[in-house]
Amino acid sequence: ILNVEQSPQSLHVQEGDSTNFTCSFPSSNFYALHWYRWETAKSPEALFVMTLNGDEKKKGRISATLNTKEGYSYLYIKGSQPEDSATYLCASHPDVTGGGNKLTFGTGTQLKVEL
């Protein structure tokens, strides 16, 4: 993996469904992985910053896991609600010496939760 890739590109679920999406990133030169939620016409909202292999973080109904050896992270949403509808972006933060402070983003997963 040379770039940050996210799948699926879009997802429609029913209210109450649980869902998950994937972020793949270069495992070499890894330093941190960021997850953001971006609702239309608003600012991207930071969800998690993850650095350690095997790390798992949770914020309400949303959780994320990290595998730095194989270069992937999963984001889970339990009991989806209409207000969860947004684009979910992940971004890789390379090693400081190699890439400075810039984030490399995937193209996002667009989630639509229907009543």
Place this chain on the structure above:
Amino acid sequence: GAGVSQSPRYKVAKRGQDVALRCDPISGHVSLFWYQQALGQGPEFLTYFQNEAQLDKSGLPSDRFFAERPEGSVSTLKIQRTQQEDSAVYLCASSGRQRGVQETQYFGPGTRLLVL
């Protein structure tokens, strides 16, 4: 407290026109970033400031793009002689630490630029 703000929120420019996009970071944040998001793509890095110093401008697509942060707070991204391919959402982000790679970057709502 106040988050990152950007102005204008929307800008329509005629091809060849110069534009200036403003970013007000969170007060006291040392680091400031500009990203460009083209339609259907993820945000892409443009440039990075630590206080008033522009430490990385490797993502600026051409010499028509220029960014400054003269007093280490407000930043302006200027695009000269705009082209249609410059149409995108321009996002600004700030973070607190000087080399905070684990530090969250807080984003503004973006400026949506359309070049006709």
